[in-house]
Amino acid sequence: xxxxxxxxxxxxxxxxxxxxxxxxxxxxxxxxxxxxxxxxxxxxxxxxxxxxxxxxxxxxxxxxxxxxxxxxxxxxxxxxxxxxxxxxxxxxxxxxxxxxxxxxxxxxxxxxxxxxxxxxxxxxxxxxxxxxxxxxxxxxxxxxxxxxxxxxxxxxxxxxxxxxxxxxxxxxxxxxxxxxxxxxxxxxxxxxxxxxxxxxxxxxxxxxxxxxxxxxxxxxxxxxxxxxxxxxxxxxxxxxxxxxxxxxxxxxxxxxxxxxxxxxxxxxxxxxxxxxxxxxxxxxxxxxxxxxxxxxxxxxxxxxxxxxxxxxxxxxxxxxxxxxxxxxxxxxxxxxxxxxxxxxxxxxxxxxxxxx
Amino acid sequence: xxxxxxxxxxxxxxxxxxxxxxxxxxxxxxxxxxxxxxxxxxxxxxxxxxxxxxxxxxxxxxxxxxxxxxxxxxxxxxxxxxxxxxxxxxxxxxxxxxxxxxxxxxxxxxxxxxxxxxxxxxxxxxxxxxxxxxxxxxxxxxxxxxxxxxxxxxxxxxxxxxxxxxxxxxxxxxxxxxxxxxxxxxxxxxxxxxxxxxxxxxxxxxxxxxxxxxxxxxxxxxxxxxxxxxxxxxxxxxxxxxxxxxxxxxxxxxxxxxxxxxxxxxxxxxxxxxxxxxxxxxxxxxxxxxxxxxxxxxxxxxxxxxxxxxxxxxxxxxxxxxxxxxxxxxxxxxxxxxxxxxxxxxxxxxxxxxxxxxxxxxxxxxxxxxx
Numbered sequence: 001x002x003x004x005x006x007x008x009x010x011x012x013x014x015x016x017x018x019x020x021x022x023x024x025x026x027x028x029x030x031x032x033x034x035x036x037x038x039x040x041x042x043x044x045x046x047x048x049x050x051x052x053x054x055x056x057x058x059x060x061x062x063x064x065x066x067x068x069x070x071x072x073x074x075x076x077x078x079x080x081x082x083x084x085x086x087x088x089x090x091x092x093x094x095x096x097x098x099x100x101x102x103x104x105x106x107x108x109x110x111x112x113x114x115x116x117x118x119x120x121x122x123x124x125x126x127x128x129x130x131x132x133x134x135x136x137x138x139x140x141x142x143x144x145x146x147x148x149x150x151x152x153x154x155x156x157x158x159x160x161x162x163x164x165x166x167x168x169x170x171x172x173x174x175x176x177x178x179x180x181x182x183x184x185x186x187x188x189x190x191x192x193x194x195x196x197x198x199x200x201x202x203x204x205x206x207x208x209x210x211x212x213x214x215x216x217x218x219x220x221x222x223x224x225x226x227x228x229x230x231x232x233x234x235x236x237x238x239x240x241x242x243x244x245x246x247x248x249x250x251x252x253x254x255x256x257x258x259x260x261x262x263x264x265x266x267x268x269x270x271x272x273x274x275x276x277x278x279x280x281x282x283x284x285x286x287x288x289x290x291x292x293x294x295x296x297x298x299x300x301x302x303x304x305x306x307x308x309x310x311x312x313x314x315x316x317x318x319x320x321x322x323x324x325x326x327x328x329x330x331x332x333x334x335x336x337x338x339x340x341x342x343x344x345x346x347x348x349x350x351x352x353x354x355x356x
Numbered sequence: 357x358x359x360x361x362x363x364x365x366x367x368x369x370x371x372x373x374x375x376x377x378x379x380x381x382x383x384x385x386x387x388x389x390x391x392x393x394x395x396x397x398x399x400x401x402x403x404x405x406x407x408x409x410x411x412x413x414x415x416x417x418x419x420x421x422x423x424x425x426x427x428x429x430x431x432x433x434x435x436x437x438x439x440x441x442x443x444x445x446x447x448x449x450x451x452x453x454x455x456x457x458x459x460x461x462x463x464x465x466x467x468x469x470x471x472x473x474x475x476x477x478x479x480x481x482x483x484x485x486x487x488x489x490x491x492x493x494x495x496x497x498x499x500x501x502x503x504x505x506x507x508x509x510x511x512x513x514x515x516x517x518x519x520x521x522x523x524x525x526x527x528x529x530x531x532x533x534x535x536x537x538x539x540x541x542x543x544x545x546x547x548x549x550x551x552x553x554x555x556x557x558x559x560x561x562x563x564x565x566x567x568x569x570x571x572x573x574x575x576x577x578x579x580x581x582x583x584x585x586x587x588x589x590x591x592x593x594x595x596x597x598x599x600x601x602x603x604x605x606x607x608x609x610x611x612x613x614x615x616x617x618x619x620x621x622x623x624x625x626x627x628x629x630x631x632x633x634x635x636x637x638x639x640x641x642x643x644x645x646x647x648x649x650x651x652x653x654x655x656x657x658x659x660x661x662x663x664x665x666x667x668x669x670x671x672x673x674x675x676x677x678x679x680x681x682x683x684x685x686x687x688x689x690x691x692x693x694x695x696x697x698x699x700x701x702x703x704x705x706x707x708x709x710x711x712x713x714x715x716x717x718x719x720x721x722x723x724x725x726x727x
Contacts, residue, residue, distance in 0.1 A: 047456050163514070
C-alpha cells in the first residue's frame with residue numbers, strides 16, 4: 001500500500017467526463033429520489049400484473065354497485081302489496097305497524113317508493129360515496145398487498161435488487177422510491193376507483209327514477225369526506241407497508257402477500273375472539289384483566305382505521321355513533337405501526353448483504 | 357496483448373487494505389490487498405469458491421466487509437459509495453433484469469437508476485450500447501425471451517451505459533458462443549484503448565492472458581499472486597531439451613543440477629517429463645534467453661541436444677502452479693474447469709525442491725499468502 005503513488009484525490013479523480021450522448025440528470029438527493037420513483041412507476045405501468053389488478057379493482061367496484069342494484073330491480077319487479085305492512089290481526093304483536101283497511105293505489109305506490117328509496121340509497125350520493133370508499137378499502141387492500149409484495153419481494157427473488165444497488169442511488173433512496181411509488185399507486189387507485197363507483201351508482205340509480213337531493217352538499221360534508229378519502233388511503237398504505245416489511249424480511253413476494261393477508265384476516269378473527277374472552281372473563285370476574293383483553297383489538301390496524309372513519313361519519317352526522325376509540329389514540333397507534341414496519345424494513349435493507 | 361495500450365498513469369483506481377469477509381466461520385476473503393491502476397485490464401482469477409465474487413460484491417457495496425476497507429477512485433466505499441458507483445459499470449455474476457420489460461426498457465430503467473435523465477433523452481446512448489453488444493435488433497423483445505448469451509450481452513450493455521471509468525465484469529463470457537467470446541475480447545481491448553480500467557473476473561485463463569496486463573490469483577480467499585502478466589509469465593519460462601537417449605537426458609539433468617549448485621542462480625529448477633512418445637524430456641526452469649548457455653554447458657561434456665527450444669509460460673501453467681501447491685490436480689472443486697487441459701505428468705527430480713516452490717520468489721510475491 002505504501003508504494004502507491006499518492007496523488008490528491010481531486011487531482012487524480014476529477015469529475016468523470018462522459019460521452020456527449022450520455023445525458024446525466026439532476027444528482028441532488030431529491031432529484032435522484034424523484035427519478036427513482038418515476039422509474040418504479042414506469043416498471044409498475046409496464047407490468048401485465050398491474051394492468052390485471054387495475055381491471056380487477058374496477059370490475060369489483062362496478063360489480064358491487066351492480067349487486068346493490070339487483071335489490072332495486074327486485075323491488076321494481078315485485079307486486080306493490082309486498083311492501084305494505086301486514087294486515088292487523090290478533091297474531092300481530094302490539095306496537096307493530098299493521099294495515100287495518102284495504103290499501104289504496106296511492107298507499108301501494110308510496111310503500112313501493114319507500115322500499116325502493118331505502119334499498120337504492122347506496123347507489124346515490126351521499127351514500128354512494130360511502131359505498132365506493134368501503135369497496136375501495138376492501139378490494140384495494142388485497143390488490144395493494146399483492147402489488148407491494150410483487151414490487152418489493154420480486155426485486156429480491158428475481159435478483160434485480162443487485163442490479164439496482166450497483167447503479168449509484170443509496171439503498172435508502174431505493175427504499176424510499178418503493179414507498180413513494182406505492183403512495184402514488186394508492187392515491188391514484190383510490191382517486192380513480194371512487195369516482196368509478198359513484199358514477200356506476202348514479203347510472204344504475206337512473207333505473208329507480210329517484211332523483212338526488214344535493215342538500216347534503218356543504219363545506220363540512222366535503223371536508224369530512226375528503227378526510228374519509230384520506231383515511232381509506234391511509235388504511236391501504238398501512239397494509240402496503242406491512243407487506244413491504246414482510247417482503248423485505250422474507251426476500252420474496254409470497255412472504256409479503258401471504259403475511260399481510262394473514263395479518264389482516266387474523267385481526268378480524270382475533271379481535272372477535274379477544275372481545276369474547278374478555279366478556280366471558282368480565283361476566284364472572286369483572287376487573288382489569290377482562291378490560292385489558294377487550295381493549296387489545298382497539299390497537300389493531302383495521303380497528304384504528306375503522307375508528308377514524310366512523311368518527312368522521314359522526315362529525316358529518318351527529319346522530320350516528322362515534323367510535324369508542326378516539327382519533328388521537330387511533331392515529332398514535334397507526335404511527336407506531338408505521339414506524340415499526342418502515343423502520344424494520346429500512347434497517348434490514350440497509351444492513352443486509354446482497355447475495356444470491 | 358500487443359494491441360492493448362493501457363493508459364496507465366500510476367493512479368490507483370482500486371485499492372483494498374486487509375479486506376476480509378467471513379460468513380460465520382467461513383472466511384471467504386482474507387486480508388486481501390489488491391491494487392488496480394488506471395488503464396489496467398486486470399484479471400481476477402481463482403477457482404470456484406475462491407472469493408472472487410465476494411470481493412467484487414464488497415467493492416460494489418453489495419456486501420459489507422468483516423474487516424479492512426476498499427478505496428475506489430480515492431474514496432472509501434463505506435461512506436462514499438454512491439459517488440463511486442456513478443463511475444462504475446458492473447456485471448455481477450449472471451446479469452439479471454426485469455423479465456417483463458424489453459431489453460430497451462430495461463436499459464431505460466437502468467439509465468434512470470444510474471443518474472441519467474429518465475425518459476427517451478438517453479435513447480441515443482442506449483442505441484449505442486445496444487449496437488456495441490449487437491442487440492439492437494432484439495431491443496423490443498422481452499428480456500425473459502432472451503437467450504443466455506443475449507442476457508450476458510445486455511448485462512455488458514448496461515455496464516457501459518453511463519460510459520464509466522471502471523468496468524467491472526464478473527464472468528462476462530458465461531453463456532456466450534465462441535464468436536461472442538471473441539467479440540467480448542475485442543470489446544475489452546477497445547474499452548481499454550479508450551482509457552477505461554477493466555476489472556475482469558474469469559475462469560477462462562486463455563481469455564485473461566489475451567486481454568489482461570495485470571492479474572491477481574486468489575485461492576480460498578487468499579491472494580496468492582498479483583502482478584504484471586508479462587513479468588509473472590517470465591518467471592515461469594522454461595527451456596525444453598530433448599536428447600537422443602534417456603541416459604543422456606539423465607546425465608544432462610545431473611549437469612544442470614551441478615551448475616545450479618555451483619552458483620548458476622538463473623536456473624530455478626530442472627526435472628524430466630515424459631513426452632507423448634514416452635521419451636524423457638529435460639525441462640529447465642530458466643529464462644529462455646539462456647538457451648544458448650544451456651546448450652554450451654551440455655556440449656562441453658560432449659552432450660549434444662537433439663532439440664532445444666524455449667517453452668513460453670502460459671497463464672494456465674502459472675495458475676496451476678500457484679493454486680495447486682500442496683494439492684493434486686483437480687484436488688478441489690472447480691479446478692478441472694479452470695485448468696482447461698490436463699497437466700502433463702511431472703517427474704520431480706531435484707531433491708527438496710518441489711516444482712512450484714520457486715514461484716514464490718518471482719514477480720510480486722504476497723507476504724503471508726497461502727495461509
